[in-house]
Amino acid sequence: IDKQSIMKIDDVFILEERGILYISGDDKDAFLQNLISNDIKKVNDSNSCFASLLTPQGKYLFEFIITKHKKGYFLECEKKIIDALFLKLNSYKFRSKIELLNLSNEFVVAVLSREKFLTLDKSKDIAGYTTKFRQDPIYLDPRHKNLGARLITNLEKLHLSLKLLKLKSTNIDQYYSISSEIGIPQINTDKLQNNLFGIECNLNELNGIDFKKGCYVGQENTARIKLKDKLSKRLFPVEVIDGDLNKEKIINCDNSELGKVLINNKYPFAVIKFKDKKFKFDKIYKCGDASIKIKKPSWFK
Numbered sequence: 001i002d003k004q005s006i007m008k009i010d011d012v013f014i015l016e017e018r019g020i021l022y023i024s025g026d027d028k029d030a031f032l033q034n035l036i037s038n039d040i041k042k043v044n045d046s047n048s049c050f051a052s053l054l055t056p057q058g059k060y061l062f063e064f065i066i067t068k069h070k071k072g073y074f075l076e077c078e079k080k081i082i083d084a085l086f087l088k089l090n091s092y093k094f095r096s097k098i099e100l101l102n103l104s105n106e107f108v109v110a111v112l113s114r115e116k117f118l119t120l121d122k123s124k125d126i127a128g129y130t131t132k133f134r135q136d137p138i139y140l141d142p143r144h145k146n147l148g149a150r151l152i153t154n155l156e157k158l159h160l161s162l163k164l165l166k167l168k169s170t171n172i173d174q175y176y177s178i179s180s181e182i183g184i185p186q187i188n189t190d191k192l193q194n195n196l197f198g199i200e201c202n203l204n205e206l207n208g209i210d211f212k213k214g215c216y217v218g219q220e221n222t223a224r225i226k227l228k229d230k231l232s233k234r235l236f237p238v239e240v241i242d243g244d245l246n247k248e249k250i251i252n253c254d255n256s257e258l259g260k261v262l263i264n265n266k267y268p269f270a271v272i273k274f275k276d277k278k279f280k281f282d283k284i285y286k287c288g289d290a291s292i293k294i295k296k297p298s299w300f301k
Contacts, residue, residue: 006178007148012167013111013175017187019079019104020152021064021086024072026097032066032073035092035217037203039210043068048130048139050208053088054198054218058225061193062088063201063208067130067137067152072099074137074152078189079104108158110151111175112167114140117149127207134161143206144182144299148175173266180237180267183297191263192235196271199225201235205299232275233259236294238268243290251287253278259294261287270294 023032032040038051048067055061062085064077077085086102093100117123117140122131128142133151141147153161162169179186184206192201199222203209211226225231238245238261245268251259258279259272270287272294273279281296 006174007113007146008170009113009115010167011113011170011174012162012165013148013170013172014158015109015111015172015175017079018076018109019082019102020107020109021075021077021082021089022069022072022101022103023075023089023098024070024101025099028072028098031092031096031098033213034215035089036066037198037209037216037218037222038066038207039213040066040073042128042210043073044130046130047128048137048142049128050142050203050206052198052201052203052208053085054216054222055194056217058197058199058218058221059194060196060198060201063189063203065139065142065150067139069137069152074103074107076109076150076152078186080188081190084190106154107152108155110153110158110162110167111141111148112151112165113148114145116165116167133165136161143184143208146182147179147184176267180269181295181297183235183237183295183299185235185237185263185267185269187267188263188265192269195262196233196235197225198222199231200233200271202297202299232273233271234274234300235262235269236272236274236300237297238270239293239295240268241284241291241293243288245287245290245292249287251285251292253285258285268292 036051042049052063064075067074130139136153138151245264249261259270261270263269
């Protein structure tokens, strides 16, 4: 079975691991535009976008989905990193007229299938396409359409919205295994911080970088790696065949280092030297006492 298509039309996944920041104020657009890897002008009532905040050297720090809400934007990210993201954005604030709020205790993210989303009025089969359901933003995941649609709603409205959509709550592991199969990490993303370049996290393939926009934090190195075709490592999902990934992080092939496991939870990810002549997807590698395979996401050509 192709795990990517397991999401059934009436499934809903309540993502309690996700948090919501809200940014508003006169300078919100200019503020975000100077910081993030994507173009804030893409975000409007009918489109949401995936973006990241990098270090000045272009290393990965935070990733989030930006959705328009009232007079500001929701930044939806892993809840585990939300306090650090809040502090980081505040550190760039200076005299900017912006207000940041952490609304993670009031709002929740629910994921429904792409098929269900397409039954809604005014929906379109376009990644990032955004509409409203009971005044709440609902959008097809801007990273990959097979991740389904996301509804950001107030906790008090959640139950009735799911009832009206005739959805039934489904085991969250199913959603995260679909995400892993597609090659998108969403849990323990803090383990990626400062450990690889944003472009090595496949931000480009997942619609998270705009190479035409002006300056943003980390832009120079990101553009250089792309222009000079210097991309030699990438983040890929890992399948553990046997053994334990926790002890050793280095992936070896013929006594040379092929990569390193960065996320070693239930849905592991490793940064791999994918241009190495010895590297092949689905070949079995050793990582400490574990035997693993590197999975090839559908978007990787």
